[in-house]
Amino acid sequence: MRKKIWIILALAFIIPGLLFTASCAKKAVKDDAAMTQQAEDEAAMKAKEAAEKARQEELARQREIDEQRLKDEAMMKQEAKDMFLNEDIHFEFDSSILTPEAQLILKKKAEWLQNNPESMSTIEGHCDERGTSEYNLALGDRRATSTKNFLVDLGISASRLTTISYGEERPVDPGKSEDAWAKNRRCHFTIN
Amino acid sequence: MKICRTLIAWFIATLFILTIPGVSLAGYDYIDITQPYLKKLPIAVPYFKKISTVDDTDQLSRTLSDLLSDTLDFTGYFKIMNREAFLLNPQTDAGFANVIFHDWTSIGAELLVTGGVLVKDNLLEIELRLYDTFKEKLLVGKRYKGGISDQRRIIRRFCSDVIYSLTGDRGIFDTEIAFVSTSSGTKEIYICEFDGYNIRRVTHTNSITLTPAWSSDGQWIAYTSYARGKPDLYIKHLKENRGTVISKEGINITPAWFPNKFDLAATLSFSGDPEIYLLTGTGKVIKRLTNNKGIDVSPTWSPDGKKMAFVSKRSGTPQIYIKNLDSDQENRLTFQGNYNTQPSWSPKGDKIAYASMEGGLNNIFVIRIDGQSPIQMTHNEGDNESPSWSPDGSLIVFSSTREGPSRIYVMTGYGTDQRRLLTLQGQQTQPKWSPRMTQN
Secondary structure, eight states: OHHHHHHHHHHHHHHHHHHHHHHHHHHHHHHHHHHHHHHHHHHHHHHHHHHHHHHHHHHHHHHHHHHHHHHHHHHHHHHHHHHHHHOOEEOOTTOOOOOHHHHHHHHHHHHHHHHOTTOOEEEEEEOOSSSOHHHHHHHHHHHHHHHHHHHHHTTOOGGGEEEEEEETSSOSOOOOSHHHHHHHSEEEEEEO | OHHHHHHHHHHHHHHTOOOOTTOOOOOSOSSOTTSTTSSOEEEEOOOOEEOSOOTTHHHHHHHHHHHHHHHHHHTSSEEEOOGGGOOSOTTSGGGTTSOOHHHHHTTTOSEEEEEEEEEETTEEEEEEEEEETTTTEEEEEEEEEEEGGGHHHHHHHHHHHHHHHHHSSOOSTTOEEEEEEOTTSSOEEEEEETTSOSOEEOOOOSSOEEEEEEOTTSSEEEEEEOTTSSOEEEEEESSSSOEEEEOOSSOEEEEEEOTTSSEEEEEEOTTSSOEEEEEETTSOEEEEOOOOSSOEEEEEEOTTSSEEEEEEOTTSSOEEEEEETTTOOEEEOOOSSSOEEEEEEOTTSSEEEEEEEETTEEEEEEEETTOOOOEEOOOSSSOEEEEEEOTTSSEEEEEEOTTSSOEEEEEETTSOSOEEOOOOSSOEEEEEEOOOSSOO
């Protein structure tokens, strides 16, 4: 008697289960195919988008790098030019001899002139206010000339370099201290 | 036109100069020109007597007598006596024509100038007399006639006669001084009369303009200017619009006219090195005068043109050298100090004034041309530069920062009587005394 109950219970569960399973299975097959297709499409699209985005990003990045590089180059060029223009060489009192520091600076200037072969430069010779005006005009001339000769020896064409002496007429620092005088004993470069 | 008118006026004035009879030739023994400033001659210049009754003659006679005593005082030879010590009223006869010498010797006046002033129809007639009060002798007596505006010229002319009678030299009353001033904002050249009067601007370069130099006839000045952007040498006629620019590569500086010729020495660096050349007044190189690597600059000629002093760095520091142009020999002149520049050869030929720097400040020195006994003229009074002799050799003009900004000063050739010449806006530097403008 008990066996019978178990079978009935089993049937009662299994049959609807089977029925259910069958119907389910059938439907699942059909849905699966559609979904795969759609997913593939979506994936492809996404990939494409991603690729495009990546490409764009890469391009932007590249552009940025290029821009930065150009900017850097321009900046370096400007810096080099500024340095050429702003970095004076200095002298001892009543001397037109180029100090080792002055020679180092002049080597950089020669490099710049070599990198900018179209540029012409004027070398201004200046003195401090001590001493007398006439002698200082001659001393400023000696300073500018010895500076020019040094650059010519480094391979810069003499025709690209002009000299002018201002003697003590144009100090950068009007002060009356050793500091001011040291600043004023100089050769200054300009680009023509 | 203006020159013409002035000439005519002066011609008229000259026509009326009368040498008063009884004037004896002075022996020039009043002022010992070898030591003229040890004892200044006491001179009395009372107010001139007014001869006309025109109201403003009073003022004019005071102005003229003050001008006369200032002009004589400028020479440094005299002690101008205080008028308050005078014993008599100058408006009496004794004030002009009938001098009572005892009134003057008793107050210590060794010389006396009296004058009579007559004004008629805007014409000025002045009679001036110089007396030796101890010898009771008339030394100079002159009568001048001219326009009211000629008064400075008349007084200067008489002072010139006074100095001539006392020293045998005509003095400096017809000379001028060129200098550099920053009054306009840039360095430009100006000229004034010997006493700082009548300042006028000569250049309008709006750049740096330096070192004026007079030609021997006083008609030309040479100077350096950056008017074209670099230091070029300009040779300019002072009255006519003509001249030359020497614009060689490098510096074109420190002109010095050759005595009595239209040639000049200057420093040019076109060879790559500052050297001194002899040039024509039209800018052609006649010859190179120095040949030494390093600085050679600032030539100055001996009065006979046979020698040239200049600054060279050949010994390591700037020193003054003398080149003999006949023998080509060059000898070092200065051995005292490490920085001796700006030589100026005296008109008598026996001395050279220069600036010597110590501790960053210059002082004026005078040295004999044999190099013996350099004498310091300025002491502890700022920076003193650019000495230049008056053409009679009695005075030196120079620049000094003793009162702050650089100004022009005058002293005697012995360093005495230092005083400021003029006051002008900005700073004044590089004075150069002219030659005599008229030949008396």
